Structures are given as C-alpha cells and as structure tokens.
Amino acid sequence: MTSSTNGSQPLLSVRNITLRFGGLVALDDVSFDVPAGQIVGLIGPNGAGKTTMFNAITRLYHPQAGEIWYGGRNLLSLAAHEVPRLGIARTFQNLALFASMTVRDNIRVGTHARTKSDVFSQALRLPWVSREEREAEAAVSEAIAYLGLERVADHPAAGLPFGTLKRIELARALVAKPKLLLLDEPAGGLNHEEVSALGALIKDIRERFDVTVLLVEHHMGLVMSISEKVVVLDFGKKIAEGTPAEVQRDPEVIRAYLGVEA
Numbered sequence: 366m367t368s369s370t371n372g373s374q375p376l377l378s379v380r381n382i383t384l385r386f387g388g389l390v391a392l393d394d395v396s397f398d399v400p401a402g403q404i405v406g407l408i409g410p411n412g413a414g415k416t417t418m419f420n421a422i423t424r425l426y427h428p429q430a431g432e433i434w435y436g437g438r439n440l441l442s443l444a445a446h447e448v449p450r451l452g453i454a455r456t457f458q459n460l461a462l463f464a465s466m467t468v469r470d471n472i473r474v475g476t477h478a479r480t481k482s483d484v485f486s487q488a489l490r491l492p493w494v495s496r497e498e499r500e501a502e503a504a505v506s507e508a509i510a511y512l513g514l515e516r517v518a519d520h521p522a523a524g525l526p527f528g529t530l531k532r533i534e535l536a537r538a539l540v541a542k543p544k545l546l547l548l549d550e551p552a553g554g555l556n557h558e559e560v561s562a563l564g565a566l567i568k569d570i571r572e573r574f575d576v577t578v579l580l581v582e583h584h585m586g587l588v589m590s591i592s593e594k595v596v597v598l599d600f601g602k603k604i605a606e607g608t609p610a611e612v613q614r615d616p617e618v619i620r621a622y623l624g625v626e627a
C-alpha cells in the first residue's frame with residue numbers, strides 16, 4: 366500500500382468502517398482521511414462500496430462498526446437530517462431532482478440546509494427571516510449564473526439534457542454553502558468535451574467556494590487529473606491510498622482493475 370503525501374488537517378476522517386447488508390460485507394474495516402481543501406478521489410471497480418461509503422457519511426446507511434469524524438464530531442452519532450446543516454452536500458449517481466419543478470426551484474431546495482427559519486418565524490415575518498430569504502435567493506441566482514443555467518432556469522427539470530441535469534444538481538449542492546462536497550460519478554453519461562470542462566469546473570469550485578471535495582468516479586482520466594489523493598476500494602476493502610501517480614502503479618490496483626496479476 367502506498368502512502369499519501371499531504372500535510373493538511375483532515376476535514377473528514379473515516380475510521381475502521383464496516384457495513385454489511387445481511388451476509389454481504391459492502392465495507393470492510395475501511396479507513397482514510399480527506400484533508401481540508403483537497404480533492405480526494407474514491408475509486409474502485411463496480412460494487413466496490415463507493416456509493417455505500419457516501420451513504421454512510423451522509424447517514425443514509427448505518428455502519429455496524431467504525432467512526433466517521435468531521436470537524437470534531439462523530440457523524441455516526443447524528444441523524445441523517447442533521448448532516449446537511451454541518452456543511453456536507455452531495456450529488457447522486459442517478460440524479461435526485463424533482464422532475465416537475467423548475468430548475469430554479471430545484472436549486473432553491475439546497476438553500477434549506479443553510480437557513481434556520483421555521484414555519485413559526487416565517488409566519489411572524491421576523492426581520493432575519495426575510496434577510497435569510499434574500500441571501501438564499503441571491504445564492505440561487507449566483508449558482509444559476511455560475512453554472513450557465515440562466516436559459517433554462519424557469520423550465521421544469523423534466524426533459525432537459527443529462528449534462529444540464531448534472532449541473533442543476535451541482536448548483537443545488539453549492540447553494541447549501543458546503544464545506545465538504547461529495548460528488549457521486551459527476552462524469553457519468555457526459556461526453557468527452559463535457560468531462561474535460563467538468564474537471565476544470567470542479568477545480569474552480571474548490572477555489573471559489575472554498576470546499577473540500579470527495580469524488581466517486583469511474584472516469585480515470587478525470588480522477589487522476591484533478592485529485593491530490595486517491596483512495597481505492599475493491600470488494601469493500603481499501604487496497605491502496607496515495608497520490609494519483611502512486612495509485613496508478615500500485616500492483617494491487619492494476620490487479621483489481623484488470624483482473625490479472627500485475
């Protein structure tokens with residue numbers, strides 16, 4: 366196994382996570398750190414456990430063992446609904462948008478993670494509620510412009526091209542003002558030009574929004590070109606961790622991908 370080369374503090378620290386579905390061990394004693402400010406790739410063949418790891422971090426799945434530390438808190442002691450308020454946002458492999466809602470309304474859903482108003486304070490029209498609403502609305506418009514969605518902003522999401530839907534999901538994650546952005550196969554279904562534009566976009570997002578990125582992706586060119594560090598899973602186990610160059614020449618990784626001894 367290779368070592369990673371970084372000096373920054375971890376924003377996310379996954380410690381000895383084991384998660385089983387009945388007899389199937391989807392994650393087997395997996396540990397890794399996501400240093401603050403970095404782009405970290407989480408890769409592995411189909412069924413390796415990548416999405417399961419995202420679902421464990423966001424509390425949709427419940428690991429049987431281990432800890433997930435984020436900014437001094439063990440996420441496993443929290444409920445799923447508490448996670449977005451900590452500044453963790455995600456996109457989904459199979460998109461999770463509301464088809465009949467407009468693009469703008471879909472993106473606005475992401476702002477609920479950052480606002481603190483409830484039905485009572487909204488009903489009373491407390492002054493901070495309208496300020497919060499104005500700020501949220503400005504963030505929605507900013508994300509629409511940043512991701513080039515102005516032309517479709519008032520269209521329903523249904524029927525829009527796949528690449529556009531992916532950008533809408535990204536906009537929805539960004540308006541939540543995340544500190545940690547979990548991207549699940551953002552390049553899936555995109556063409557060659559769209560993938561290279563996406564690489565530049567993810568790097569720009571990291572700078573502009575000051576986020577840390579954990580990226581699940583099958584597109585090796587993308588992962589290797591933008592990640593500072595790559596973690597490799599195979600059949601639920603971590604088989605390698607290191608810089609893209611270290612991981613690419615790791616015999617275990619080559620074996621896992623090619624199915625042959627290196």
Ligand SMILES: Nc1ncnc2c1ncn2[C@@H]1O[C@H](COP(=O)(O)OP(=O)(O)OP(=O)(O)O)[C@@H](O)[C@H]1O
Nearest residue numbers: 386389391409410411412413414415416417418458
């Ligand atoms: N809800 C579930 N119930 C039962 N088994 C599951 C569930 N979710 C995932 N699995 C199983 O856990 C294993 C890991 O799946 P997971 O989706 O995390 O892999 P992945 O690395 O994301 O794969 P892919 O690259 O194909 O998306 C697989 O064997 C999968 O069938």
